[in-house]
Amino acid sequence: MGIKHRAESVDHFRNELKNLRNARGLSQGELASRAGITRQAVSSIESNLYLPTTAVALRLAAALSCRVEELFSLIRPVERIQGTLVGRVPERDPSRPPVRVKVAQVGSRIVVRPVMGLGDVLSCAVGADGYLTEPASYSDGSTVEVMLSRDRQAVEQEISVAGCDPAIFLAGEHMRRRKDQTSVVGWTMGSMAALRSLQRGEVHVAGLHLFDPATGESNLPFVRRALKGSAYDVVTFATWEEGLLVRKGNPKSIRTAADLAEPTVTLLNREEGAGARLLLDRQLREAGIDPARVRGYDRIASSHFEVARAIAGQQADVGIGIRAAAQYFELDFVPLQSARYDLVVPKAYLTSHPTLAHLFETIVSRQFRNEIEALGGYDTTQTGTMHVLRG
Template identity: 40%
Template sequence: MKTDNDLRNNLKSIRTRLGMSQQELATLAGVTRQAISGVESGQCAPSVVMTLRLANALGCKVEDLFWLEQDLPQVQAVLAKSIPYSQQQRVSLARIGGQWIAYPLVGNDAFRMEMIWADAQIDSQIDTNTCLVRLLDDIDRFENTVVIAGCAPVLSLWARAAERWYPQLRVQYKFANSMAALESLCRGETHIAGMHLYDSQTGEHNIPFVREVLAGKQAVLITLGIWEEGLLVQSGNPMQITTVTDLVEAKAKIINREKGAGTRLLLERKLQEEQLSCDSVKGFDSIARSHHSVADAVVSGLADAGISTASVAAAFGLEFIPWHSSRYDLVILKEYLQEAPVQQLLNTLERRFVHSQLQIIGGCDTSKTGDLVATI
């Protein structure tokens, strides 16, 4: 929420994640329920005493609850390479020789392949699943780590933004499709699972799958964003493909995702709706294991079409045909909500620099970002 002096807060989102009502928080903080309501709505600014009481009641720091935001400055920059003009084209910046250089984040330049920093080395193996490791850094650094599993490229954007706000926080992003991420959470291998699976029988996103996989475990689902999923084709859509029937009739070759991926389920659902078999689609068994690998296959001509998101299509300069608005949720076991690194990461969902990073990639609605959508 925003007041006249640019004071923002995420009091409501933290309170609801912890399962507290306004009255319960008011009682703990020694204030009135009306005062809580006024602060959450942005209609009034809290006093210093109230601010400290709220932070103490919620077990967090004052800066986790309240912050000031100002308009961001503009600078003049030189493009490192020529690209078609786009007002919202994403770039990275560096100051070289007294001037700003803008590097367009287009195609493969929008992604990064790098060797991962090691925290430890194995000294000996105790049994099949257990080993002794020797640390390569201070143990305190490792304890302030949050592990996220998911396949959405925006997870890495969120992770880096959170580390900017909390310099001591470390976010480890483990690549996994939606179902694999959820199963990893169930096995206790990750703090947060990101997923975008749609159940056509109930008309619900993610919740039915979480109930089935996490049977007996308590969890919350928090929305990261809502984005468009659909068909990626060459610029100009030369084969005039808009539906799966068009794919079949044009004998277009598709690049698919592996089982457990949300976009694969979307393709299978569209085939079922149009009463077509999987075998009728050329290339149905050709697998790419990431969103940008799907786009790369279309750009290179290895495939005529693929299923991904509007943001990935924009990054690679591909045509996009929307098929479904998908809600991407973060699934967290309730027992992890009180852990400081997890709290710090979730607290950044209200920050402007997180919203702006999600919005500028294209096709991402952040109006529900940070909303608690279910408690299971």
């Protein structure tokens, strides 16, 4: 006995026949004549009384000079998923739009973050993976339900990176040029905060630029202390220039850390644990300057670009940052050191995540390296170099 197929419900399909017919300026009778079917058939299809056969759908598409998919398409069922919230969501008015969120599968966990955590500019440029529809207040670590707005497979391919290099978003763009549909989302935070986020299982990759004057090593001593064991790969993303960001023309003649103690100079600092903060503190110690003498030492910005934007807007005179941020905001730059920016990734994620290994293939490509070098202040000579974690 043959298999009996149930008729597909019209409720599962999006029907654009009437809209496209009207857009072409055709009556039902004129379209019917062109497609070789009756006017009654056109009316019934537009009214969702029945679905056209494949042959009829092809005739209608030909008559309207469009693709069948533009006329009829499947409506995906709304998928809901539960995950752990990173960050917090204040209680909102039920009449306001739902909260936009990014969703990533990190190991066995589903991690949910509000898109607004990307900052004022990126939150309007990066698409959401779904929405929190309940108008409740949620604290960090809460279990939340998300109504997905993307395919579940796309969410599973998303790569979350914690760190402070804005060029990580370019890696995602270059992956898509290679026909990879992965999204790479960079969550801005200082180096130590990025390591802690990786340790908590909130991201796939942590980026850091920390110099240990006791050993003369970059990053590895901090990774060894924060992440016990050797179950991690450490790969160089790039080497960049760090220094003092000052206004165009350097009107206050800021050349060294000693100049930061001048009473007319206002600093914008980075948070504790950030590589830029560690560099500043080391420079002040070497110059014999008590941080209490530095005006603005306790004013905190969360990224290199936030520091640069504030200086360009004359909200501060100086800050520590990378040359690329200075160039973007047309600031002057006083170099202090070259810093190696490394990416730390659990080895287990490289085998379990469907596209994470592609990220590391992408950053060593000549096309990607050319692009970040063009940003200014990036040296990709060591990009892709693996560093061994020895205890």
